[in-house]
Amino acid sequence: MESSSEDIQKHVKTYLMVGATLLVFTGVTVLVRTLPFFDFGVPGVDAPDIAFGLVIATFKSSLVMLIFMHLNHERGLIYKVLVFTVAFAVSLMGLTLFAQSNPIFPHADVTDELHVPDVTAADVDSKAAPAKAEAKH
Numbered sequence: 001m002e003s004s005s006e007d008i009q010k011h012v013k014t015y016l017m018v019g020a021t022l023l024v025f026t027g028v029t030v031l032v033r034t035l036p037f038f039d040f041g042v043p044g045v046d047a048p049d050i051a052f053g054l055v056i057a058t059f060k061s062s063l064v065m066l067i068f069m070h071l072n073h074e075r076g077l078i079y080k081v082l083v084f085t086v087a088f089a090v091s092l093m094g095l096t097l098f099a100q101s102n103p104i105f106p107h108a109d110v111t112d113e114l115h116v117p118d119v120t121a122a123d124v125d126s127k128a129a130p131a132k133a134e135a136k137h
Contacts, residue, residue: 018067
């Protein structure tokens with residue numbers, strides 16, 4: 001691999017352009033959160049805003065991996081491992097969402113599973129009154 005002055009300048013120019021792009025898209029991410037003009041959907045943070053932010057983050061991380069980590073010059077095995085890693089992460093997120101839906105006990109309540117007695121406000125007041133009377137003595 002030759003390291004001529006033109007090659008080095010070409011790489012430096014590429015790194016500066018990628019760095020400027022990352023800086024601009026970081027600013028866009030901040031603007032999506034702060035300015036109403038960039039707010040998608042209903043006012044405030046909602047699913048479209050989060051999805052747009054994740055798309056920006058994916059683009060920025062792809063630039064870092066391809067340019068700064070030199071993955072654009074690697075062999076195909078690296079990409080296969082990367083695709084497997086992404087698929088594994090997505091499947092774990094899917095399992096988490098599946099577990100949150102509680103498909104085994106759809107009508108179970110947490111208090112039923114823990115055998116927590118139902119305590120009303122009247123029960124709390126009647127138990128607190130003797131404790132206050134004892135504290136005064």
